[in-house]
Amino acid sequence: MNYGILAWKNLARRPVRTALTVVGVGMATAVAVSLGGFNLGFRAAISRSIEQLGFQVMIMAKGCPYEAATLMLKGGTGLLYLPESAHEQIRTDPDIEAITPVFLGVAEKPAGGPEENTGPSAFTLIAGIERESYAKMKPWLQFKSGPGFDGGRWFSPDAAAEAVMGFEAAEYEQRKVGDLFYITVVPHGKTEPEFHAFRIVGVLERTGTQDDGTVFVPLHTAQRIFGREGQLTIVGVTLRQFNAIRMREFEGRWMSIPEVQVVSLEQVKGALVSLVGTAQTMVAAVAVIAILVAMIGVLNAILMSVYERTAEFGILKAIGAERRQIFYLVCLETLILCFAGALAGSGVAAGGAGLTDATLRRLLNLGLTQPMVLITPRLLAAAIGGAIALGLLAALWPAARAAALRPVEAIRNQE
Template identity: 25%
Template sequence: MEKEGDNIWTIKNRENLATVSSKLLGAVDIEGETVLVVGADLSTEIKLKKWWKFTNESDVKLTRVEKPSPIDPTKTATVTEIEGLKENDVIIGSKVAEKLNKNPGDNLKINGSEFNIKGVIMETGSQDDSIIFMNLKTAQKLLGKEGKITLVEVAAICSGCPVEEMARQINEAVPEGKATPIKQVVAQKMQTINQLSSFGLAVGAIVLLIGSLIVFTTMMSSVNERTREIGIFRAIGFRRTHIIKIILMEALILSFISGIVGYALGMCTALLAGSKVAGMEVSIPFDPYLAVGALALAVLVGTLSTIYPALRASKIDPAEALRQI
């Protein structure tokens, strides 16, 4: 696929092409953190992402050099390159630098190989903050995928380019791949996300309803089985409010424990399912607000579902209950 990517420069509208960047994506484990690695031509990547800014300590200096034009090798074209860039140089996002406590000039060990941090990208607010960028050939060797790429990013040089037509031409030039305009990709992803969100809300509502019914029936059965016990409590002086407090306290404790177990199982399932769906290792950070919210919801559902059984238990006639002893 890597060599076929060069065929993009042969399309009819090649004069409208600004950059063609082949990329390889993969996940690596560094000091217990799972980090996404992107192999690409770093100079081209900087040209594509003009909004990148580097920390003051970064050694990322750009220079312009003359090279054979990819459109017509008999001609030359001025391209931007990074001064002194070596094969083991990497550029890392701000979040990666923060997690690993790394600065420009530090060494970084990945899968047994040593790399030098050439620069740190200042926070962009995008996924680039959590990525390590390196030379494409180096990434292919590191990930054991020589000659392979994940995608080719193409940028046009004009504002009114026939994007759909160029995508069709690229599909013809590279039949093994699929060219999709970025606006179409974004629209498709947003539609998928909205559908998944709606589906998730519907499933969540159904699960809450089923959970409430299970708690309700369980507590009702418990009250029926403990009629004699509750009758004795009432006979020795326990008030109705005492009985209600006992039942609700039991429900609160059980709901709290269930919430902890449910949150832990949910995190484990998300990690396993995420790896299967994404086809790579994923990292789901612990969110204290989500954990507290899940526990609060579990306690709320359990308590509300127990109110009626608790009220019914408090109304048990002590005399009637004692006859069953």
């Protein structure tokens, strides 16, 4: 007996029911694959974003975040800073592989509109850095080349009025190498804005990180124009060996400085993953419901098929078919249904990954530039395998019922 042909013919006898069952399985598979892809992609995107910061550990002033919230929400000033001496102390730590001090400040961009005095409409993030230690920590930073950008370089150590722009900052301000760039800052302790002009000496290639929107100036220049000499916003650190034990030891050594707090970016990564954990759990619940509905659909379709074909099974058994052959035939029909549905669903999920990514970005605007949906061959294989396994599970009862039919009773009941 050719089971494949027989199973296919049986399914083809009820094309609408077969198609609907396949669609049901396909939809459940597409949801499951998309969710799995989001789980994989989001973790990968977070990891990449964190890695591109270059730091494993950030040291910042205690209380700094509360002041930074003011800065962020109102566009004003008020970050708390840690003393530069903390950097000098911490850099002696034997576990440190690289360390870089960073000063962050926000320059307001004067706005306008049909009405006068509409206030600032934009802000530019100014990072005061030590070019050598910063570039060492972020070796992937490259200068943009091409007309208008050739000859890009970091500012000279003694050039106070030179700046390097991130890709997006340059694009937004329409700046090129050699152009001037104006910054207006209200220095700490003063009330009137001061105007500063910088010569752009380099524009960085796009990195997909916060560096793209940043204007880099020499550390001491930034401290001076913001009126914060001898102060830093963060100190970025990479350790020779980065693991939980080393991190705890490092943290313990430097938490003793009263002004600072030590933050591992691994912790931040975990926090970010847990941020969408709730959302992912909810979507997973929806996916589980979809899978259950699909299983019930498969069960219903196969059960109906078995009921309708009671006499047929009776005749098959009367002419010599064994129980296991009937059982196998029903399972094979289920397998075809589930395989076709899973294949279609996986194809839809893989083909629509871009759309899913765009939708998720719209719903969960997390500022990640890397793809948030990552559909791998392994994920597709798992989804197809899972759909078949669950489908076969749903088919056990109808198949057992069909196999257990007595030929004479089966033929009589259908007459």
